[in-house]
Amino acid sequence: MARTWTRLHEHLGCPPGPLTFDMVRQATADNLEESDDLDWKEMLPQPPRDGRWNEFAKDVAAMANTRGGLIIFGVQDKTTVLTGIAPDEVNRQQYAQWIRNHVQPYLPDLDIFELTDGTKTVLVVDVPASEMAPHFVYGGAARDKEQQTAVVPYRDNDHTAWMAEHQIERAYRDRFARVGRAEEEIQRHIVCTTQTITAHAYAPSAWFLAVSRPQRPLPRGAYTMNRDAAREVLEAAKTRARLLHARELVPGPLVGMGPDIRLNPRPGLRRWVCNNLQSPMNREIITELHYDGTVVMAANLSFIREGGAELPGKDDGLRVSERLVTACCYDFIATAQEHQRKLRLDSSLQLTALIISPGKPRAMAPLTSTWGDGAETEPPYTRRPHHLQPAHTVLSPAAADEEGRSSADELCTDLMSQFGL
Template sequence: MSFTALHRALGVPPGPWTEDLLDAAVAAGVMETNDLDWKTNLPPAKGLSQTDFPKDVAAMANSGGGVIIYGVCESQKAAAGRMDAGELTEVYERSLRSVAITAISPPVFGLNIHSLGTTGNRAVVVEIPASVDGPHLIYRGDYFGAPVRNDADTVWMKERQIEAMYRARFEERRHATEALDALFTDVSAGRDMHKRAWLMGVAHPRVPRLSERLTREGARAVLNQTEKLALKYASRRGMHPLENVDMLNPRPGLRRWVCVNTATSERSRWKEAWLAIHHDGSVSLAAAVGGHPTPEAGPGHFDGHQIESYAIECAVADLMALLRATAEATSNDEYDLRVGIEWTGSEPLAILTKDQIGFTYTDTSTPLHRFTPVATTVNAVEPDLDYFWHVHDLAQDCVNQGGVSYVHLICPPERDQ
């Protein structure tokens, strides 16, 4: 589902791209604007970084996002007719995305590219998301410049404009940090961290998309997809927090859907978990990871400060699966993310791993008097394999803090396969 300047100009609701939209734009003579640009042909694949494509993408990103449509000719800035834009192959599409990353600084991620029509009447739509990383710069000969849209034209920013955009970027980063802080504080509230360690994971879209709130059925669909992804990222050999929340009956909260804990008996409280899908596309998860059972040593539990690495891996897999499924449902892409382990007891945290036979041991554990939260930015709609590696690297960063070198459950295929 898309809602762009063209949808707005035609007065149509969000929806998929179709040829009817382009035909209607031509019939109505829709004018180019800050966030809509008509182009006749796709730029040549050879030397793509030297064409106007990087400049056009950077200008749209610097102007709050927009859409470039190839395959429409214009007259006096108005759509005047359809043309054949050229073939959009898989290799060419990858080249477009690559140039937006390599020829623009900082990179522009999250391009949505659509192909419409058949030979003789082909069109290609490139959606450029709004960005909080401006100004985006490109080379102008021997130096950098920052392009920006000025109504239907692309011009170069003046020094004061560049200065103002840098100031806005730093301010936005401050707001993003505050948003993560608020989410983290919220999800941490009420946990018995003096008895057992808890893993808290939160993620907030860098530029929240304005979309309709998820219905209960929509939230259930997100959770169903989350479960499938989580088991793809990490097997059932560990305890997934998702297994201990009510995913069939998400309950309304303050601008969110909440999956409440189902591990309420005295025997099952060790696996307590909570998660939430927020209406702005944010997600949060809290899972008790300390004090899990010690099956190989007979009845009993680890102490509250002792955490199996498997528990961390499963919690990270579930959080990242929830993030990806929510992003797809809410049309969000880039997220700021933070994972922390909270423990207020007197003993230092110990992250435990397993030997080749499957027995838990502590020989490699490094005592942690404080777990440093792991923060990163992730493109939640990037290709499956790239995202899978983000899941792996995030889990590895978490267990590395406790002296554990490797993850065991999260094993993505090699990138070149």
């Protein structure tokens, strides 16, 4: 998914939004110079030289290793004359294959698209700053066809340079630090939500708790979601969850929250918050949509309607329905996807889900059905753990429904398998 704020937006004074041909034309007319995040190219990407070295892969990796940027084909780099390219010669599939073959680690978020005014066409390669930097470019050595060389390019103002050993070392340290910070942020959301649940829980209960965080969150102040946008995300997520989970047998959090609460998100700290903890007429639910792209969802798995079965006794396990956990995973994935698309995030999502017993940990009893839509019971062979390990997965930008479905199933399986199911 293309970014909505680039060097061209900054130069032209345009608000965040899709890049257009008119923006490219105006930037070239203004003789906008190349920089570390803008590279003009007159000719389309060329095949690897002698089947070994690929200049296009080098240019893309250099952008990803620096801070991301645009490579625009169809513009002379010295004069910024808009010459255009021949659209019928563009082979995006081939370009993507060159990147897969010559750049490691793989760059999953690359966006390649054409812009035209009907007369002239340019090819835009939008390269996001990579969380997995440094990226190496591999190619064959000139003197020995069997020998492979690997270099780490980066953008130095308007040209490409090669990282020295100490720069590569620093790049690796930065990558590991980013991963550590991401895990710390996810854990912070888990701790904060657990404290909220513990403060409101009136009876022992098991809770589904999940956090989705983009690997490249939106910077603070880059976007402020309004109430209508938050409501649209929740409505779209409810529809998407039903499409993903065709065999839904129990309602998930987006339905269980109730229409009055769901349709009226309340402001929080750089986020919109939907919860019914103050008046839990239905299952207790928490859903948070953060401005930076983070999503938090929690649901009471032990909710029992008044007049139903008795609450578990002192020695009974807290009941955890496999169907309900599945519905929670699908609602969570759908919400994360819709929030990602609303914010036009071009980053993969890190997803963490767990089942907790807030306050004093208690044994949790799994419920499942052997006969599909039959009644759920606790099989005699299952375990009753007091603690479950978190389940983790990653969802790519603008993921297709099949990938969302697979991610939801993966989270559910990883959670429920810890009960011996």
